[in-house]
Amino acid sequence: MRERQVPSPYGNYAHAVITAGARRHPDRVAVTYEGGLALTYAGLDARVNRRANALKQAGVSAGDRVAVLLRGTLGIAETYLALAKLGATLVTLNPYWSDDITTTMVERSKCSAFVYEGAFDALAAGISPKLPQVSRWLRLGGATADSVDLDQLTEVASDQEPELGAHYDDELALFFTSGTTGLPKAVVHTHASALATAQQWLDVPHNNDSVFGTGPIIWGVGYFAIAGPALYAGMHLVLENDFGPARVLEAVPAQKITHISVIPSFFSQLFGTDGQADADLSSLRVVLLGGEPLLPSLRQRILDRLPGVALCSYYGQTEAPYTVVGYQHDNSQDVRASGRARTGCAVRVVDAEGRRLVGEVGDVWLTGPHLMRGYDADPERTAEVLREGWYVGGDIGVLDESGTLTVLGRRQDAIRRAARYVLPGEVEDAALSIDGVAEAGAVGVPEDADHQRILLAVQKAPGSDLDALTVQKQLADRMPEDARPDAVVVVDALPHAQDSSGGQGKLLRREIRDHWAHLAGENHEQ
Template sequence: MYTSGSTAKPKGVMLSHQNLVSNAQAVLQYMQLTPEDRVLCVLPFYYIYGTSLLYTHFAAGGSVVIENRFAYPNVALDTLEKTAASGFAGVPSTFAILLTKSTLRRRVFPSLRYVTQAGGAMAPALQKEVAEAFQPARLFIMYGCTEAAPRLTYLEPEALPLKWGSIGKAVPGVEVIVADERGNRLPPGKTGEIAARGPNIMMGYWKDPQATAEAIRNGWYFTGDLGREDEEGYLFVVGRSKDMIKTAGNSVSAQEIEEVLMELEGVSEAAVIGIPDAILGEGIKVFVVPKPGRALDPEAIKAKLKIRLPVFKQPAWIEVRDDLPKSVAGKVLKTILRDEACSSLG
C-alpha cells in the first residue's frame, strides 16, 4: 500500500499477512468489535485507514456499509441512520465538514456505539466538538501510519476528558516510545521521535532499501513524528519532523500553531507551512477556512495570535480560503499549499 503523500512523495509500503492480521487482532481487542457491529465507511479502500475498517470488521464477523457520497454529507448521515450503523470513522477533515456543512448537531443516532478518528492530528478544540456532537457514542482517538498496518496507539474514550490532544497508549502487542536520535527512550516531558516495534511493522519500502534503512533502525520503526510522553505514559504528537518550520534559528511546530488557530471563533480548518525567507530562513504562513456564514479578518487573527504565541511563532502571512487542498482520503496536502505559496513569491 502507498503512503498518503500529504507532506512528501508517496512510498510503497510492503505489508505481510502477519502485519495485517496482528494489527486486526489488536484493534478487535480494544474496540471490542462483535458480529453485531456495522461500520459506515466513507474512506477509500486504497487508503490504509479505510482498508483497516474492512478487515477488522470482517475479522469480527461484522459488516461494512460503503458510502461513497460524502461530497453530500447529509446523504452520508442519512445512510448512517437508515442502516443503523454502530460505528463511524473519519479523518479530521471528515469531522470538520460534518460539523460545519451538515445537520449533524440536530440528529440522533441511537444505534451508534463508537466513532473513531485517525489520519492525522485532530486539534483538541475539534475533538471536544466531535465528542459532544456524537454523544453518547464513544470517541476513540487513534494514531498510526501505513507502515504500521496501520494502528500504533489509541486513547480510550474514558480518558479523553482528562487527556485532550493525546494519542493514548500503544495498542496490544506493540511497543511505542519517544526516542532520541540513537533510539534511547526519553523520560516523560522530553520531546523526541515516536518509534515503534511489533508484529505489525512493515517489511520495508518497495524497491527503496535506503528509505527502509532510514526508517527501521535497531529493530525500531521511526515514524518521523515528534512527540512526548507524560508521567502517566500517555503520548502526545508535537508535529511531523518534516513539518517543523525553521525560522530565525528556532524550530516551530506547525501543529502547535494550527491547534491555537482552531480555538479561534469562526475558524473551521487551518493549515500552517514554512516558506523561504531571505532573512528568517523560513517565514510562517497560515491558511484558514471560515465556518459557514462567518468572515475572517487576517489582521484580527494576527492580533489574537500575538496574545497566544511568542514572537517567533507568529505568522508573517495569513490567507483566508474557501477550502484547503486535500487527498481523496481527506488529508490536507501541504505540498500543494507550499508550491502555491512559493509560486506567488516569484
C-alpha cells in the same frame, strides 16, 4: 524423513478473517452494501470463494502480483479477500493517480494481471499498450474486446474454498504511501502483519451488535486497517460507495451504524453540512479519529454534538498501521495525546543517538507484529526506516511515564524559529478558536531556511466576513509572541488530498506553501 507440515489455514489472512467468521456465526450479517444487498458471513465467504476460483480460472496463481484498481466497496472486499486465498499478491492502485504514475507503479511492481471496473475503462485502454508484461486484464461489470468478464466467471464458479496459496510470512499485498515527495513507495505487508493489524479491536470497545460504516477509503491499506478488522471481529460492516458527510448523515440513522473511522477534518466539513444539526446520529457509539492531529477545539465540538460517544484516537502509518490507540472522551489522557501502544505493539521516543526519552521531545519509533516487511525492491530505503526491529517514520513526539504518546507532527513540518520549533498544530488550534474560522493550516517559509516566518492560511466559515487583520489581532491575545503568524491569508477553501471517501482528505500543507508563500510578509484575503 520428517513429514512436511501443512500450514494452518488460519495463517491465511482471508481464511482467518472471513471463513473463520462463517464457521463461528454463519447466519450473522457480515456486509450490507449501499443500503440494499445484505450478506451473511456464510454468504460472503461463498462469494469470496467464487471470486477466487474465477480468478484462478482466468490464470491467476499463487505468487502472481495482481494490480487492482477499484472504487466499488463490495468489489474491493470480495477481490482483496479472494486474492489473499489464492496466495496472489494484491497491488493496490490509487484511483487518483495520473495515468503515468499508475503505469509506473504497475511496471515496477511486476504485475502480470490487472483487475479494474468500468469507471477506469479509458485508463486501462490508454496504459495497456505500455504494459506488455500484464497478460490478463480482468474487468468487473462485463467484458470488453481486450478484457475478461470477471463477474461472469465468478457467477458460474464453485463456492468451495480453493487451495490456500499463502500463509503467515508470505507476501500478501503492496500498499503505497502518499508520495508527497517523489513517486509513492510500495510497502510490503504479509499475511501475518495484516492479521496483526486486524486484531486492533482488542483495544477498541465493540460487541456482537456493532455496525461499522465505511466507504471507498478502504482501497489500499484502508481495507486492512478498517474493513478487514471489522469482519475479523465479527461486526456488521456497512459498505457505501459514498461516505462523505452528506451521505453519512443519511446512512448512520438508516443502518444504525455504531462505529466509524474518519480523519478529524471530516467533522469540520460535516459541521458545515446542511441539516447536520437535525440528523439523528444517536446510534453512534464509537468514533475513531486518526491520520492527522485532533485539535482540542474540534474534539470538544465533536463531543458536544455526540454526547456519550466513545471518541478514540489512533496513530500509525502505512508501514505500521494502528500502532497506538487512545481514549479522548473520558479524560484518561491529555487531549492532545494519541494514546498507548495497542496490545502486542510498542512505541518509544528516542534522541538522535537512539536513547529512550521520557517527557522529552524526540523521534517516534514503532514496533510490533503488524510492521511491514519493507519497501518493495528498495533495501536501502528499507534499512533507513527499519532499525533493530523498529519503524522510524519521521514523526516527533513525547512519551510520558505511563506510556502515553503525544505525536507532535512530522519533523519536516515543524516550523523553525530562532529559539525553538513551533508546531503547526499550535497555530492552527488557536486559529480555530476564532469565530468565523472553519479550518486553518500553518507552514514555515521559506521551506529550507534555518529561521522561518509563519504563514497561516484560514478558510472562512460560510457567511463569515472574517478578514486577515482580525485573525492577526485575535491571535495576538491568544498566543506567545514567538508562535504568532507573520502573515495570514483568508481563503474560501484550503487544499486537501483526494481520499475517495466523498469527503475532503488530509490537509496539504505543502500546497499552502506553494500557493501563498510569496505573501508571507503581508495579510491578504483571497
